[in-house]
Amino acid sequence: MRNNKPKYNQIIEAAVRVIAENGYHGSQVSKIAKAAGVADGTIYLYFKNKEDVLVSVFEEKMGQFIEKIAESTSQKQNAEEKLQTLIEEHFGQLSADYYLAIVTQLELRQSNYSLRLQINNVLKPYLTVIDNIVREGIEQNHFRSDLNTPLVRQMIFGTLDEIVTNWVMKEQKYDLLSQVPEVHALLIGALSRTD
Amino acid sequence: MRNNKPKYNQIIEAAVRVIAENGYHGSQVSKIAKAAGVADGTIYLYFKNKEDVLVSVFEEKMGQFIEKIAESTSQKQNAEEKLQTLIEEHFGQLSADYYLAIVTQLELRQSNYSLRLQINNVLKPYLTVIDNIVREGIEQNHFRSDLNTPLVRQMIFGTLDEIVTNWVMKEQKYDLLSQVPEVHALLIGALSRTD
Amino acid sequence: MRNNKPKYNQIIEAAVRVIAENGYHGSQVSKIAKAAGVADGTIYLYFKNKEDVLVSVFEEKMGQFIEKIAESTSQKQNAEEKLQTLIEEHFGQLSADYYLAIVTQLELRQSNYSLRLQINNVLKPYLTVIDNIVREGIEQNHFRSDLNTPLVRQMIFGTLDEIVTNWVMKEQKYDLLSQVPEVHALLIGALSRTD
Amino acid sequence: MRNNKPKYNQIIEAAVRVIAENGYHGSQVSKIAKAAGVADGTIYLYFKNKEDVLVSVFEEKMGQFIEKIAESTSQKQNAEEKLQTLIEEHFGQLSADYYLAIVTQLELRQSNYSLRLQINNVLKPYLTVIDNIVREGIEQNHFRSDLNTPLVRQMIFGTLDEIVTNWVMKEQKYDLLSQVPEVHALLIGALSRTD
DNA sequence: TATGAATGAGATTTCATTCAT
DNA sequence: GATGAATGAAATCTCATTCAT
Structure with missing residues (x-):
């Protein structure tokens, strides 16, 4: 390799x-x-060229990022815990790596369309992790059975991503990890059965 | 002017x-x-320069976009309805203007940091509209009283933005507006009192 | 234009x-x-690009070069005189323009294949002038009737070109124009009827 | 060596x-x-460097080329036959070696001035062979006594070279060797006594 | 002898911005 | 106000050559 x-x-x-x-x-x-x-x-x-450097940065860094999340969540037993772990890892890893957070949240988004498509590809396994948690929650009867998985995934990813981006743009002046419980509660509220 | x-x-x-x-x-x-x-x-x-053109594009177009949303929501009586109207208008306006959707969701995000800061400024009134709906929902006792407004706003905006971006990147092959009820239900689930 | x-x-x-x-x-x-x-x-x-500059140099300069030759030869009555005029003009013009001689005989030949093809195209009218002189000489019964026109043209052009190139590479230390009669005699010898 | x-x-x-x-x-x-x-x-x-490789290619390949021509012509008795053999060998060897023809006629001509000077040096023995044939023809009273040897050599070499180059650029679509008699006749016509 | 990873100088082309008309 | 010809800085990538192993 x-x-x-x-x-x-x-x-x-x-x-x-x-x-x-x-x-x-x-x-x-x-x-x-x-x-x-x-x-x-x-x-x-x-x-191959400069673009290849940038894609590789994203591949290597996000590859590790996603792998850790996939591993950590897999060790939890139910969907709610897995979601909590996912948020913790997502926020935790980016909190821990100042440069990585800036690069993934702000800088690499300025890339051109071709690079963006490749970046999206790298993200796919992460989206699959989210999808699987949602499906598992439905099967375990913890989440509502009428959930539209892709839509829910977009909500979860969009929420986490927006929160991290705000935190980066505010120059990381507050503690991101301390928001995990609230974010988890919000998302669980959206997904849980109400009966 | x-x-x-x-x-x-x-x-x-x-x-x-x-x-x-x-x-x-x-x-x-x-x-x-x-x-x-x-x-x-x-x-x-x-x-003044090219950047000024791009900022102005965003100002003019998003200005109208936000104004319409502010007006439409103001005519509703409670927070839940206002949220529904906000989602409808957000999805509806971007569905109706093909070019605007591409420009705001994909192209202008490739701009540099300075332009992004200015774009964020333009978005502020929209975020305020969301904040007010959240606060109103809490006051009306429809939403949970322990909600962290900025965080909730980030969830709502992040969710809507991510959903629209996915729709644009999938070349708008499906109907965005038909997803309004599900998105609304998810967000209401996250915000509503559970007792 | x-x-x-x-x-x-x-x-x-x-x-x-x-x-x-x-x-x-x-x-x-x-x-x-x-x-x-x-x-x-x-x-x-x-x-359009650097290559276009070089092609254009050749087009403009060789265009004038060829035009003058075509005009001068057209004023002569028979093929032998036309050939003499062609040689005189060919040697004369390159003798008179030091830079042009270097550029056309030495420098532009170092160009890549694509540029060379375009240069060949520019030369075509010159080759046609030669062809016409040969044909005229045959018709006027001054030249042998069994001449292979393309081959003869290659001999004439190859001869003149080689002589000029030698002269340029010897840094133009001798008088090119004084060789016109000898060159003319040689070529006429090759072309003339022997009966 | x-x-x-x-x-x-x-x-x-x-x-x-x-x-x-x-x-x-x-x-x-x-x-x-x-x-x-x-x-x-x-x-x-x-x-020594890349240029040395290219010069050596030319030296080795043209060395053999010239040696064969020198040997073949030396076995002929008079200038006319020697000239015919020279043309035959020149065309024959390049016809027989596809790659060599492309390399010597087209590619190595794109080299810079310094390389071109060295290439000219390699060619010198060939030019001497031609010179000797011309002188011999004059001595043997077959060729005109007033011939300017260097000029005649330039005509002969220029003619053969131009004909081969045309043939290579036309992608060798016709038979080069079949043109030997005509070319020989033309050159003999240019050189022979007319009385 | 033989290797091949590393070097780094160098050139084409784009495009936001200016300013004389 | 309006024009558009002219500007010139700036950056990617190639490839002949070297040298430690």
Whole structure:
């Protein structure tokens, strides 16, 4: 695998740092190369072009992000707990990585359509995790049986994403993790049976 | 106000069209000028720079969008109905204006940080409308009294925004308005008192 | 026509000068722009890209070159005189324009395949002039009737071209025009009836 | 000599193949190395630099080409026959080696001035062969005594070269060798005594 | 000898903005 | 007010060459 090569990871890590500090449009290849301690041309030994660097940043970082969430949730027994864990991990990981939060919430969204499509692809497994929790909640009779899974998934993802983006744009001045219980309560309220 | 001048509006309308058809990065000043039937230099008689054109597009279009929502909701008596009307108007207006939906959901999000801050400013009155509905629902004892208004507002806006973005990215192949009841039910579920 | 625009001609003339002085591969767009007294970007208002500049140099210069030859030869009555005039003009014009000779004989031949095909196209009318002289000579019974016109044309053009190239590579240290009679005699020897 | 080393020849042969298939500008050192089955760096153990590879290709290939012509013509008794043999060999060898024809007629001509000077040097022995035939013809009283040898040599070489180049550019769609008699007749016509 | 990963200089082209008319 | 020709800064990517192993 290419990520055994140390230079590959050096470049990815440098890219996150440079993008977080200079913004998407201020992140020239030469700046990333310098931050990674390699020559400009070296970037092109590991990546097809600049867009490939950015996609790879997202793939690597979001890949880990999603994997952790998938693993943590899988260890919980019911849908409500899984949802809570998902929110905790989502907020927790982005709280813990200042640069990653800026890059994923603000900077990479400025990318062009082609890059956006690839980013959406990377996100798919996360959306599947959400879908499965919703389905499980319905099967376990904890959630309402008439839920429209895609719509619910859009609500959950849209809610979490908007909350994190607000937090990043407010320069992370408050504690994101402390909002987990309230967010969980809101979402459970939306999903639970009322009878 | 500068929007009494006919060329100002010509340019705004041309910009929406050009951005929707060519994407954010394919929308050069010269292209907008040509579509508006004016010379490149004329743009600079009405706008400070390109960013000002884009902000103005958002201001004008979202200004109308928000105004309509504010007016429609104000005619309803209680928070639940107001929320329903808000969702209807939000989905309805974007359903009705193909170009506007693409521009606001996809293209203008590719803008840089500075433009994004200005766009957020334009959105503030909309967020206030949501806040007021939430507060009213609490006061009317329809919503739970322990709701964290900003958080709830983020959930509502994040949910609606994510749903519309998905719909635009799926090339508007399904009917957005038919989802209003389900979305409303979900949000009401999240907000309502359970006792 | 685009060559009414003064900048267009400024750029063409500058390009000939720059190519002659710096060689094909030493002729960056910025160097041509500077020599023409315009900004780099101005080049692209008049030419699609760098290749278009080079093709146009050849078109304009060879266009005039060929036109003069066509006109001069047309005023002669028989094929032998026409051939003499053609050689005189061919050698004469390139003798008179130091830069043009270097550019057409040495530098533009270093171009890539695509440019070479376009250059060949420009040369076509010249080859036609030669063909017509050959045919006329045959009809007038001055040249042998069994001549293979394309082959003869290749001999004539190949001969003149090789002689000029040698002269340019020897840095034009001898007088090219003084060779006209000998060259003419050789070619007439090849073409004339022997009975 | 360095061409006792097998890798040297591997690289030369690979270079011809790569240049014929990819064109002069598409023939990177790494591509030649790969085709030769050696590492990039190995090229530099056998050649000073890329230009040296190209010059060597020309030297080796044209060396053989010229040697054969010199040998074949030396076995003929008079200038006319020698000229015929020279044309036959010139056309014959290039007809027989598809890649060599493309490389020498089209691709290597795109090289820069310095390489062109070296290529001219390689050609010198061939030009001497031609010169000797011309001088012999004059001495033998077959050719006109007033011939300017360098000029005649330029005519002969220019003619043959132009004919081959045309044939290569027309993608070798017709038989080059069948033109030998006509070409010979033309050149003999130019050189022969007319009394 | 042989390797091949790393280097880094260098050039085309775009496009927001200006300003003389 | 209106024009649009001209500006020129700025960034990606290639590829010949090197050198530690």
